[in-house]
Amino acid sequence: MARKRFHGLKRPRIRQDFSKETLYNLSRLITPGAANRTFFQQKWTAKSMARAYHNPYVREGQWTRMFDRRLPAVVSMSHQYLAKYDGSEMALGRGMGLEKDARQREETLRGEGPDGLEDYDVSSQVLRKRDGRVEKTPYMHMTFHPLERRLDTAIWRALFSSSTKQARQFVVHGWVKVNGKKMVYPGYQLNPGDMFSVDPERVMFATGARKSKKGSPVSDQEAEDRRMERNAAKSNAAARNSEVEEGLEEVDEDEDSDAGAATLESDEDREAMTTRPEDEQDARKAMKNLVLRAKRILEDSKRKLSGKRQQELRSFAQSVRKTMAKHRPSSDPTSVPESAEGGVADFETALAEIMTKIPSDSIPTQSTSAAQSDATAAASSNPQMQQPEKTDEYNAAKDAALLSQALDRARENPIDVSKPYATPWQPRAFMSAFAFIPRYLEVNQNVCSAVYLRHPVARPGLAEVPTPFGGEVMGLAFNWYLRRR
Amino acid sequence: MPPRISSSRLSQPQTCQCFRTRPCEPPSSRQFHASARHEVTHLRRDMYAWLKGPGKVFRKPLRGSTNYLSAYDKQGNLFRAKKDDRGTRNRDEVKEVAENEETASRRDLEDESLTDEDRSARAEQREVARNTRTAEDEETEARGGVPKERTTDMRPYPLNHMFRSQPVLSEELREQLYIQVAVNEYDLASVAASFGVDIRRVAAAVRLKTIEKQWEAEGKPLAKPYSTAILAMLPTTPFKPDTNKSITPHEPINDLPVHPHTRQQIFYPASESRQFTREDAAKVFSSKLLPADKRIPLPMLVDLEKWKLEGLDRQQRTERQVAKDTEAREEAEEQARKRAEWEKRTQRVVKGRRWDFKFQDISVDKVGKDGRGNEAVGYRYGMPHVDRKRGVVKIPTSVA
Numbered sequence: 042m043a044r045k046r047f048h049g050l051k052r053p054r055i056r057q058d059f060s061k062e063t064l065y066n067l068s069r070l071i072t073p074g075a076a077n078r079t080f081f082q083q084k085w086t087a088k089s090m091a092r093a094y095h096n097p098y099v100r101e102g103q104w105t106r107m108f109d110r111r112l113p114a115v116v117s118m119s120h121q122y123l124a125k126y127d128g129s130e131m132a133l134g135r136g137m138g139l140e141k142d143a144r145q146r147e148e149t150l151r152g153e154g155p156d157g158l159e160d161y162d163v164s165s166q167v168l169r170k171r172d173g174r175v176e177k178t179p180y181m182h183m184t185f186h187p188l189e190r191r192l193d194t195a196i197w198r199a200l201f202s203s204s205t206k207q208a209r210q211f212v213v214h215g216w217v218k219v220n221g222k223k224m225v226y227p228g229y230q231l232n233p234g235d236m237f238s239v240d241p242e243r244v245m246f247a248t249g250a251r252k253s254k255k256g257s258p259v260s261d262q263e264a265e266d267r268r269m270e271r272n273a274a275k276s277n278a279a280a281r282n283s284e285v286e287e288g289l290e291e292v293d294e295d296e297d298s299d300a301g302a303a304t305l306e307s308d309e310d311r312e313a314m315t316t317r318p319e320d321e322q323d324a325r326k327a328m329k330n331l332v333l334r335a336k337r338i339l340e341d342s343k344r345k346l347s348g349k350r351q352q353e354l355r356s357f358a359q360s361v362r363k364t365m366a367k368h369r370p371s372s373d374p375t376s377v378p379e380s381a382e383g384g385v386a387d388f389e390t391a392l393a394e395i396m397t398k399i400p401s402d403s404i405p406t407q408s409t410s411a412a413q414s415d416a417t418a419a420a421s422s423n424p425q426m427q428q429p430e431k432t433d434e435y436n437a438a439k440d441a442a443l444l445s446q447a448l449d450r451a452r453e454n455p456i457d458v459s460k461p462y463a464t465p466w467q468p469r470a471f472m473s474a475f476a477f478i479p480r481y482l483e484v485n486q487n488v489c490s491a492v493y494l495r496h497p498v499a500r501p502g503l504a505e506v507p508t509p510f511g512g513e514v515m516g517l518a519f520n521w522y523l524r525r526r
Numbered sequence: 527m528p529p530r531i532s533s534s535r536l537s538q539p540q541t542c543q544c545f546r547t548r549p550c551e552p553p554s555s556r557q558f559h560a561s562a563r564h565e566v567t568h569l570r571r572d573m574y575a576w577l578k579g580p581g582k583v584f585r586k587p588l589r590g591s592t593n594y595l596s597a598y599d600k601q602g603n604l605f606r607a608k609k610d611d612r613g614t615r616n617r618d619e620v621k622e623v624a625e626n627e628e629t630a631s632r633r634d635l636e637d638e639s640l641t642d643e644d645r646s647a648r649a650e651q652r653e654v655a656r657n658t659r660t661a662e663d664e665e666t667e668a669r670g671g672v673p674k675e676r677t678t679d680m681r682p683y684p685l686n687h688m689f690r691s692q693p694v695l696s697e698e699l700r701e702q703l704y705i706q707v708a709v710n711e712y713d714l715a716s717v718a719a720s721f722g723v724d725i726r727r728v729a730a731a732v733r734l735k736t737i738e739k740q741w742e743a744e745g746k747p748l749a750k751p752y753s754t755a756i757l758a759m760l761p762t763t764p765f766k767p768d769t770n771k772s773i774t775p776h777e778p779i780n781d782l783p784v785h786p787h788t789r790q791q792i793f794y795p796a797s798e799s800r801q802f803t804r805e806d807a808a809k810v811f812s813s814k815l816l817p818a819d820k821r822i823p824l825p826m827l828v829d830l831e832k833w834k835l836e837g838l839d840r841q842q843r844t845e846r847q848v849a850k851d852t853e854a855r856e857e858a859e860e861q862a863r864k865r866a867e868w869e870k871r872t873q874r875v876v877k878g879r880r881w882d883f884k885f886q887d888i889s890v891d892k893v894g895k896d897g898r899g900n901e902a903v904g905y906r907y908g909m910p911h912v913d914r915k916r917g918v919v920k921i922p923t924s925v926a
Contacts, residue, residue, distance in 0.1 A: 050569040050570060050572075050573060051569060061573075061577055061581075062573070064581065064584060064595075065573045065576055065577065065581065067595060067683065067684070068576065068580075068581065068595060068684075070684075070685055071685070072685060106917075111786060113783070113784070114783075114784040115781040115782060115783050115784060116781070116782050116784065117778035117780060117781050117782070118780045118781075118782045118818055118822055119780070120780055120822075120824070120827035120828045120830075120831050121831055123818065123819050123822075123828045123831075124828050124829075124831030124832040124834075124835055125831075125835065127801075127803040127804060127805075128802075128803045128804030128805075128807060128817075129801045129802055129803050132796070132802045179688035182686070182688050182689065200756055219925045220925045220926065222925050224922075224925065226921040226922070228919075228921055229921055229922065229925075230923065232923075232924050233726075234726075234730075235924075235925065236730075236733065236734075241747070241748070241749040241752070244749060244752060245749060245751075245752055248752065248756075249752075262585070453750040453751055454750070454751040465751065466751040466752065466755075467751075467755065468587060468755045468756070468759070470585045470586070471584050471585060472587070472759070473584060473586070473587035473588065473592070473593035473759045474584040474593055474594060474595055474682065475682060476587075476592070476593075476691075476756065476759040476760055477592075477594075477682050477691035477692075477760065478691075478694050478760060479692075480692055480777065483695075483727050483730040483731055483734065484694070484734075485700070485731075485734035485735065485737070485738060486749060486752055486753035486756050486757065487738050487741075487748040487749055487750065487753045488734065488737050488738050488741055488748065488749070489749050489752075490734055490737060491734075492730035492733065492734065494724070494726045494727055494730055495726060498781075498783070500778075500781070502688065503688060503689070503690070504688045504689055505689075506689075507682070507683070507686075507689050508683070508686055508689065509683040509685060509686060510683075510685060510686060511685040511686060511687070512687075512688065
């Protein structure tokens with residue numbers, strides 16, 4: 042018998058992953074109708090839908106043993122209320138005619154709740170909806186809470202893998218540690234306070250965009266976009282040709298007007314400006330190119346910068362980032378060819394020079410927020426009104442900051458063909474629609490580790506077990522797993 | 527005899543009752559092969575049509591915002607981008623704040639009724655207001671002019687109204703928590719209370735941050751691009767030190783677990799004149815159950831509030847708190863001392879080459895009547911092992 046499709050469209054199931062099929066199925070999911078169906082049938086459908094999402098790798102018998110009809114919940118208390126009342130005011134009015142009717146209750150004191158929620162009735166300690174009804178605790182949504190304790194599910198919930206299946210694989214293959222020790226059982230039940238960590242390279246692979254080809258760092262998404270663009274360009278090439286020519290003429294005129302700043306001294310310079318450094322294959326050449334450009338900026342920074350020059354600088358910063366990323370093999374820093382190293386060193390000296398040209402008090406640094414706010418204040422007040430030297434300094438400082446930021450970014454996120462994911466790293470397609478971290482986990486993405494703080498709980502108006510189904514389906518599924526069905 | 531199935535149902539073959547089938551136009555020209563595969567390809571074509579149409583917005587993250595299904599209508603348009611009236615509402619405020627610092631300070635100087643202190647205070651206020659505004663501006667700019675998400679936009683699963691994506695700690699807030707706990711050495715409870723973060727979360731955030739710092743010191747590469755991308759996709763609780771509202775409470779800090787004993791409904795008659803408090807109610811549910819005041823994670827806050835209601839001033843409250851803290855510390859020390867004393871009395875330590883051996887007298891009677899006593903030690907004869915039995919979980923239950 043042929044195996045059933047995991048992401049079928051004919052009999053679709055919502056799965057725990059970031060795939061486009063799941064997203065599409067989510068967008069057309071509805072609560073199944075109850076008309077013309079027996080209670081048993083309704084329950085069957087509900088539980089099969091719910092189980093297809095909630096870890097179908099756990100066998101049914103295993104799950105029925107894990108199932109617990111006692112579902113956890115909390116109520117958030119306000120310490121102001123607890124201090125003010127001892128609880129006896131709740132009993133008031135039952136026989137003394139003090140009971141309020143609904144309209145009066147509407148007008149009662151509505152203060153800030155413990156969660157910063159507006160509709161919090163301080164006098165009776167309950168959350169209320171807009172229409173005055175009490176928010177109920179969604180117990181039924183907690184049906185599958187024991188499965189959230191499993192290591193593989195927790196890894197997926199912490200956004201360390203693209204699906205529970207993949208998380209399971211990571212665990213089995215030994216990429217996961219619990220409290221610093223290797224754990225190879227995906228079914229390990231996390232205890233409150235357990236810290237689990239996944240190998241960062243695995244995480245980047247799981248959540249990053251895929252490569253289009255083995256030998257190229259470009260993501261499949263980008264490759265497709267480029268193909269589309271090329272096709273579009275081909276189709277209306279003739280129409281665009283004339284436009285482009287016009288545009289070029291304009292550019293030329295602009296350059297003439299800006300000649301004071303942008304005249305090119307030598308052929309070498311011209312070559313450096315025309316060839317994009319990120320396209321250069323030879324690292325040495327690219328670096329030389331960059332240094333030249335940096336020197337030009339240095340000269341420019343003495344003069345007043347026009348808007349066009351600023352634009353150019355910005356594009357330059359971008360090219361710096363790309364080039365640095367391209368020619369920096371991140372896997373092994375010792376194998377850096379000397380030429381490239383020298384290039385980087387050269388470049389960095391140039392950068393340092395730029396920094397020295399700028400008065401130190403106007404350099405915005407990231408560490409001191411005060412300086413940064415100074416700079417932003419200067420930016421917000423009209424720069425044209427100030428003295429030209431001052432604007433120039435300010436611009437130069439901004440450029441320098443921009444450059445160093447670009448360099449940092451390139452160091453962190455380099456282009457590297459040897460990686461199993463597309464570089465520079467970017468999140469995989471459709472991930473953002475699934476990106477959330479439930480409150481029972483505390484995640485630090487930098488070290489790809491997370492702490493399982495506590496078991497998931499329900500609270501008025503909110504259930505912490507993420508599930509795509511509504512209350513009816515979950516209620517029916519809960520009913521299915523109760524002993525007598 | 528009339529047909530059993532209505533013709534309307536015959537025209538559209540049902541695939542699954544729990545999924546909406548998209549309305550499809552009839553194909554313009556007849557396909558060459560009208561085979562059984564046709565239905566499947568049609569479904570798949572629908573999917574790709576959706577992914578290229580309304581589903582296109584989910585392909586890449588929305589700048590500076592979350593990007594969940596419920597934030598969009600069926601055509602793939604943002605609900606909140608449609609009706610945006612917030613921009614016009616507070617334009618006046620913006621004008622007021624935008625007033626130049628110089629003119630404001632000059633006006634203050636001209637005003638004779640103000641003292642120097644007043645003036646400096648006012649200048650500070652203006653400074654804070656300006657900072658707040660720049661922060662707000664930056665936020666809006668980061669989102670590309672799209673208004674902030676509403677609560678209904680935060681549901682990743684449109685059918686589940688009871689689940690929404692809740693904010694996580696931002697990088698700045700994590701750093702701040704680390705500074706407060708690890709550098710300034712404040713206790714976890716007061717940091718949790720002042721930042722509005724669950725006490726367990728504070729501990730976990732500091733623990734993770736410590737590891738991060740360790741990695742940095744070792745020169746181990748951090749997953750920085752991953753981190754920035756993920757935090758940009760998630761809602762975060764900000765920490766803005768120089769603004770009006772520097773601390774945003776992250777979550778409710780005093781969660782009272784629903785105790786199983788309190789799930790029953792009890793009819794308990796009490797006289798009207800009786801002051802029936804929470805403590806009494808807890809006693810009714812179970813004789814050992816504590817009242818809510820003592821079961822919440824931070825009972826200290828209730829005490830502080832009570833003293834405030836009593837009319838004590840700030841200094842007195844601090845004194846009392848210090849006294850209480852000292853008392854608690856002394857009690858803990860006393861217990862530790864007792865424990866050490868007990869160990870010294872009962873345990874004999876023999877130093878080995880690598881390990882210390884500890885000997886302690888035990889009683890064989892501890893196994894109890896059935897030989898399975900909880901406190902008992904050692905191998906119990908005649909007790910079958912269950913560790914290889916089918917259906918018994920063999921994976922570890924805890925990692926130290």
